[in-house]
Amino acid sequence: MITALLLPLLTYALFLVWYGGRGRPLVEKEINDFLALITSRGIDREDPELFEALKRLLSRDDGREFVMVNLIKYREKAAYPPGSPYGDNAIEADKRYARAFFPHLLRYGNVPVFISRRSGSFIEPQRAEPWQVVAMIRYRSRRDFIRSVRAVVGKDVMIHKWAAIDTTHVFPVRPLFSFIAVRWAVAALIAVVASFAYSFAVAG
Secondary structure, three states, X not given: OHHHHHHHHHHHHHHHHHXXXXXXXXXXXXXXXXXXXXXXXXXXXXXXXXHHHHHHHHHOXXXXXXXXXXXXXXXXXXXXXXXXXXXXXXXXXXXXXXXHHHXXXXXXXXXXXXXXXXXXXXXXXXXXXXXXXXXXXXXXXXXXXXHHHHHHOOOOOHHHHHHHEEEEEEEEEOOOOOOOOHHHHHHHHHHHHHHHHHHHHHHO
16 A cells, blocks of 8 residues: 555655756856857857857746757758758658657756647738748746757758748746646556556555
């Protein structure tokens, strides 16, 4: 009986440690070390706007979880460098990026919340970008955001992302209200599984 109670509690405790969401803010050294890594890869010269955006994102850290909204428009053909062994299918290029990057997201408690393709039009301002994909990624913290990015820098992973994407708009949000209560959902799932397991053990 004690084991049947302790095992689900331990499982849930391990999940809470992995999922996190309430950490300490980044310190200046962590930010500077990451920016130095980005600089060593030449990103500050190749894409100064992205470099400045990273600095702004990291300077406003409070240590809490957040959701990154990605609005994406694909290229008509993937823009790989000349001589690349990959084809010109932009969707396939984005899939290569996802397969390489998502394991590093999950490693640090960062999970996709919502990914969808556009299915039509409704209200649009003039000259609005025709976004094709909306993706929302939950990050455990900005610290875990840079951990995920650091894991792929210099490993020819981002080449797939930029080969696929023509235009993108990316910004962090913090939900004011959401029906997606991950912690409660996992707790309920563990409770149901533990209940069934206990019932089968008693019946057997």
